[in-house]
Amino acid sequence: MLNKINLREAAIDLRYLLSRGYNRKSIIDLVGDKWNLNRDERHILYRAIFSLEEIKVRQWNEVQIEDIEGKTVAIDTYNILITIESFLKGLVIIQADDQYLRDISRVFNKYKQSPYTLQSIQMILTELQPHHPKEILFYLDKNISRSGELAALIKKELNNFKLEGDAQTVPSSDKSVIMNGEVVVSSDRVILERARNHLNLISLLIEDKKLSDENILKIE
Structure with missing residues (x-):
């Protein structure tokens, strides 16, 4: 069962850190530990969350x-x-x-x-x-x-x-x-x-x- 509330809060943190140039792999556990995410929830974050710059390039x-x-x-x-x-x-x-x-x-x-x-x-x-x-x-x-x-x-x-x-x-x-x-x-x-x-x-x-x-x- 996914904890959608914690997942949303973790996503906010991850978007911010990615926008500041932090490496995706290095901050997943940092954010995951803060919000007590399980393995599946961390996997979702890794595959779903992007910085605004990444999104702009993708759209282009x-x-x-x-x-x-x-x-x-x-x-x-x-x-x-x-x-x-x-x-x-x-x-x-x-x-x-x-x-x-x-x-x-x-x-x-x-x-x-x-x-x-x-x-x-x-x-x-x-x-x-x-x-x-x-x-x-x-x-x-x-x-x-x-x-x-x-x-x-x-x-x-x-x-x-x-x-x-x-x-x-x-x-x-x-x-x-x-x-x-x-x-x-x-x-x-x-x-x-x-x-x-x-x-x-x-x-x-x-x-x-x-x-x-x-x-x-x-x-x-």
Whole structure:
């Protein structure tokens, strides 16, 4: 059970300290100890709270979905799938200060396909297809079990949707996404900081499909 009152107070402190230039990792425990936050609450703070300067940079590089026409779209596959699947399962996801939706499941290296995996892939392609990207490239970290099987499933769906693209297992999806995407789809903070252009796809999915947002946590 989350202590939302303490979480909000801790978020205020963290925003201030980040705006003063303090390192994120070094102050999470400081703020967490002050407000007696548990491990999950500290994880939420780490993924959700940003300084105003970080938010401004994020907004500057964000593109609208209409802007993907004729562009190569590179997708940080596990990052996006885990968040969408968490949402479909009814698990809590967070709407961060930069307006990106992020999961708090910490399942990345232990990811396994679920009954929601195919649906999530189809939701992604349904959202992107009408805007005519040049190609859609899905990158999967090869060190995660059965990445090859998931890549094959994605390739099949790309073909079913008659979309140009590929799904590749790579040593580092972060590097591949940043290097090859004219538009990047990820909610990973490091990727977003380095990407030339990024698309907030998951928020668009939920908005366009008029899905319930009752399991989305926003820390004011």
